[in-house]
Amino acid sequence: MKQILVIAEIFKGRIRPVTWELVAGARKIAAILSQTRNIPGKHLPCIQIIVPSDNPKPLAEKISEQTGNAVIGLQIPGFKTYTSDIYIDCLGQLIREMTPTHILAAHTSQGRDFAPGLALELNAASISGINHIRFDETGLFYSRPVLDNTKNMLVRPDPDRPVMLTLMPGVFKPDSHKKGKTKQVDILKISFGSDACENSRIQPTKILKRPCENQALKGAKIIVAAGRGVEKKENLELISRFADCFSSSAVGASRPLVDMGWIGYEHQVGITGTIVAPEVYIACGISGSSQHIAGMKDTKCVISINKNPTAPIFRHSDICITADVLEFIHAFLTLPDPV
Amino acid sequence: MKILVCIKQVGDDGDMNRFDAHALEEALFIKEHSDNTMPEPVSVDIVTAGPSTAEKIIRRAFGMGADRGFHIVTENSDYISSFVTAFGLSAVAKKTSYDLILTGIMSEDMMAGQTGPMMAKILNLPCATGVIKIFLPLTGKTIKVEREMENGFRDGLVILLPAVLTIQAGINTPRYPCLSNMLSANRKQILSLSSEDLFWEPIRARESCIGMEDPEKARTGRVLEGSVADKAAQLFSFLREKNLI
Ligand SMILES: Cc1cc2nc3c(=O)[nH]c(=O)nc-3n(C[C@H](O)[C@H](O)[C@H](O)COP(=O)(O)OP(=O)(O)OC[C@H]3O[C@@H](n4cnc5c(N)ncnc54)[C@H](O)[C@@H]3O)c2cc1C
Numbered sequence: 001m002k003q004i005l006v007i008a009e010i011f012k013g014r015i016r017p018v019t020w021e022l023v024a025g026a027r028k029i030a031a032i033l034s035q036t037r038n039i040p041g042k043h044l045p046c047i048q049i050i051v052p053s054d055n056p057k058p059l060a061e062k063i064s065e066q067t068g069n070a071v072i073g074l075q076i077p078g079f080k081t082y083t084s085d086i087y088i089d090c091l092g093q094l095i096r097e098m099t100p101t102h103i104l105a106a107h108t109s110q111g112r113d114f115a116p117g118l119a120l121e122l123n124a125a126s127i128s129g130i131n132h133i134r135f136d137e138t139g140l141f142y143s144r145p146v147l148d149n150t151k152n153m154l155v156r157p158d159p160d161r162p163v164m165l166t167l168m169p170g171v172f173k174p175d176s177h178k179k180g181k182t183k184q185v186d187i188l189k190i191s192f193g194s195d196a197c198e199n200s201r202i203q204p205t206k207i208l209k210r211p212c213e214n215q216a217l218k219g220a221k222i223i224v225a226a227g228r229g230v231e232k233k234e235n236l237e238l239i240s241r242f243a244d245c246f247s248s249s250a251v252g253a254s255r256p257l258v259d260m261g262w263i264g265y266e267h268q269v270g271i272t273g274t275i276v277a278p279e280v281y282i283a284c285g286i287s288g289s290s291q292h293i294a295g296m297k298d299t300k301c302v303i304s305i306n307k308n309p310t311a312p313i314f315r316h317s318d319i320c321i322t323a324d325v326l327e328f329i330h331a332f333l334t335l336p337d338p339v
Numbered sequence: 340m341k342i343l344v345c346i347k348q349v350g351d352d353g354d355m356n357r358f359d360a361h362a363l364e365e366a367l368f369i370k371e372h373s374d375n376t377m378p379e380p381v382s383v384d385i386v387t388a389g390p391s392t393a394e395k396i397i398r399r400a401f402g403m404g405a406d407r408g409f410h411i412v413t414e415n416s417d418y419i420s421s422f423v424t425a426f427g428l429s430a431v432a433k434k435t436s437y438d439l440i441l442t443g444i445m446s447e448d449m450m451a452g453q454t455g456p457m458m459a460k461i462l463n464l465p466c467a468t469g470v471i472k473i474f475l476p477l478t479g480k481t482i483k484v485e486r487e488m489e490n491g492f493r494d495g496l497v498i499l500l501p502a503v504l505t506i507q508a509g510i511n512t513p514r515y516p517c518l519s520n521m522l523s524a525n526r527k528q529i530l531s532l533s534s535e536d537l538f539w540e541p542i543r544a545r546e547s548c549i550g551m552e553d554p555e556k557a558r559t560g561r562v563l564e565g566s567v568a569d570k571a572a573q574l575f576s577f578l579r580e581k582n583l584i
């Protein structure tokens with residue numbers, strides 16, 4: 001039987017919610033396959049979720065309970081935390097014995113780390129960062145952002161081999177969980193190569209958390225966020241003055257400003273910063289990369305100021321202001337108060 | 340110790356991929372800070388696969404301080420698979436036994452983040468992606484790094500060399516090319532290689548690009564019209580209506 005495999009994302013012994021999005025993606029693929037190919041019911045593609053762990057049983061049971069899909073607990077003796085070497089080797093051993101058409105992982109720091117190597121290990125095609133699953137008469141194809149998020153590229157994998165896909169987090173909406181219909185849970189034991197995990201070429205030392213006092217961002221009704229379009233560190237002063245116009249506001253920033261040391265990490269909005277959802281988000285000179293959008297997409301009202309009318313941020317905005325951001329803020333600050 | 344940095348030309352201006360500039364900076368920094376601690380001197384080579392215009396970023400890399408530059412000369416092409424690129428770059432990497440291979444976390448045009456981890460698999464090397472910190476000085480056998488995860492988490496790793504690392508922005512501030520380097524850069528030879536020089540067998544992509552689309556709108560996007568002052572006034576009244584100002 002053809003399988004659609006989902007690699008559950010486990011972090012610090014817990015199932016990360018992106019796993020449910022992967023299951024939703026797998027269901028979409030299964031639905032398309034059963035709709036487009038005239039295959040009798042019993043050959044319908046089956047979804048199997050793989051959970052790597054040193055003790056996968058409780059995690060596997062939980063996933064099976066939540067999804068109603070079959071789950072394979074991949075038991076790796078001596079496994080402590082994720083490393084690409086262990087994942088590629090152990091998942092490779094397991095999946096080589098199966099006949100998957102699709103293997104799904106998350107486009108996260110973990111999925112991006114092991115998926116390309118696992119694809120090569122399995123002689124599979126590999127497509128990363130998928131934001132749409134589509135089909136035509138020839139079969140399935142996928143869309144992924146390219147060119148600084150200004151375009152989507154449509155990519156079709158060769159039909160004669162499996163394909164490894166990493167799905168953009170936050171795109172595929174998890175189905176409401178099916179409770180009660182628990183399917184089969186198998187536990188399979190696979191050792192890391194001929195070695196024990198202690199002999200892996202990659203040794204995890206410890207997981208650190210960057211201290212982040214971001215209460216200001218979390219509590220604000222309005223976030224005024226600065227991007228590379230503010231051009232100079234000195235211009236952040238102007239952003240602060242703009243933010244001061246509002247009673248409950250905070251200053252946010254895109255990542256490059258933090259990387260360049262213009263502003264502290266606690267101001268960074270995005271997938272590797274803080275996730276915010278204020279009433280109003282004012283993006284000042286921010287292009288709208290997927291990593292930034294993921295950090296503010298639940299905002300009630302997004303206002304963007306950008307000098308480039310085709311900037312991707314405008315697709316994610318309720319109000320679009322095409323202007324030089326510095327000029328615009330000056331104009332705003334010098335408005336004759338209409339009251 | 341020999342380091343190879345993979346750099347890609349991107350964008351309309353044909354500049355060096357931003358993340359690759361961070362990778363090159365890190366390699367040069369390692370060179371400058373490990374020469375005393377390593378048994379042999381550290382060298383930094385760069386490689387790029389691209390059309391003849393890619394010479395521009397090789398010169399820039401020389402200007403920043405790279406030692407040798409390899410150029411896999413390719414045809415102009417709309418779509419190049421990370422898979423094919425990884426094989427080409429790996430073929431160059433195999434010619435010298437590198438201790439460390441650095442790539443960017445992703446290219447700004449393809450945004451795949453696949454080339455580095457694929458090279459690692461082809462070369463049978465360990466790999467860590469999204470590296471945000473490398474601990475110096477290096478001593479030779481292993482390298483201690485931190486890779487970045489979501490929400491402020493970092494993963495500390497000790498990796499056996501040789502290894503492939505993909506570099507995340509924020510690890511450093513890339514230097515500008517310096518004048519004396521730029522002058523000697525013009526005398527430096529770029530080692531050009533055709534794909535025939537490298538491929539022991541033709542590598543075919545396992546996927547193909549079948550089109551491009553404009554991404555759909557996630558929100559309605561009302562566009563404010565008028566002069567800058569008009570737009571500012573409109574925004575003011577909008578926020579006033581909402582009682583936010
Ligand atoms: C794994 C990973 C994680 C990441 N995590 C994050 C994250 O958490 N948060 C984040 O923000 N990024 C993150 N990034 C980086 C992200 O990919 C983008 O590089 C970044 O968001 C771009 O920031 P920007 O919009 O400020 O800069 P740019 O993309 O350079 O955009 C600048 C914009 O300003 C406009 N502009 C220029 N001058 C002016 C002017 N005078 N007036 C008005 N507009 C002007 C330009 O038209 C452009 O649209 C991550 C990247 C990776 C690979």
Ligand SMILES: Nc1ncnc2c1ncn2[C@@H]1O[C@H](COP(=O)(O)O)[C@@H](O)[C@H]1O
Pocket residue numbers: 345346347348356358359386387388389421424428441442443444445446449450451452453454455
């Ligand atoms: N044509 C190329 N030449 C040299 N390096 C490349 C090339 N394509 C990709 N790379 C490297 O691989 C990284 C990831 O690219 P990608 O897989 O396209 O996202 C880039 O940051 C570069 O370091």
